[in-house]
Amino acid sequence: MKPTLIYYVAASLDGYIARPDGRVDWLEAIQTPGDDHGYHAFYDGIDALMMGRMTFDALMDCEGPWPYPNKPCLVLTRYPHQHLPPGVSMRHCTPSEALTELAALGHQRIWLVGGGSLAGNCFAAGLLDELVVSLEPYLLGAGIPMFSSGLERSLRLHEQRSFSSGVVQLHYQVLPENPADVVL
Incomplete structure (x- = not known):
């Protein structure tokens, strides 16, 4: 059975997930104490994570413990890292191969963490099943887009949910390219 790949991401109102240099410091400035916008419920509902090397490196540069405990994480990279947090593995493989590997381990709900480039590749390959985007009430003006592909x-x-912080969360199902394949 094919696992479900979910791109759960925060984005500025103009569609960027990070500043041009990859920083996400703007997210800290608009967080509201006590409101996780459904993050913990989402995290409890996934089996594993998949991310690219740039996202992994950005997370490793942050102070504190690994932010995704108790969930296996597969990092797609050409250049493996020697010191990995518990539960993290690295592979040089395609997103499709990564999903097959995670499914073989019994994982059915996979979170695609960050990375407009990897998200664009997954989208282009028809692997993305769901998109949950939390639109933040902030305009970056430039940065790393949610998707690096120009596919439609x-x-x-x-x-759809809205929060007192001004965040609007939209949860979409990605429809297949062939409209005849749509399950109602």
């Missing part, structure tokens, strides 16, 4: 695809709104 229809989405079906599954759920």
Whole structure:
């Protein structure tokens, strides 16, 4: 059975997930204490994580413990890192091969963590099943886009939520390229 790949991401209102240099410091300035925008419920509902090397390196540069405990994480990279947090592995493989590996280990709900480039590659390969984007009330003006590909695809709104912080969370199902394949 094919696992479900979910791109759960925070983005500025103008569609960027990070500043041009990769920093996400702007997210800290707009966080509201006591409101996780459904993050913990989402995290409890996934089995594993998949991310690219740039996202991994950015997380390793942050102070504090590994932010994704108790979940296996597969990092796609050409250049493995020697010192990995518990539960993290690295592979040089395609996103499709990574999903097959995670599914073989029994993981069915996979979080695609950060990385517009990897998200664009997964989207282009038809691997992305769901998109949960928390639109932050902030304009960056430039930066790393949510997707690095210019492909088009229809989405079906599954759920929308708004929070007192001004965040609007949109949960979409990515529709197949062939409209005849849509399950209603």
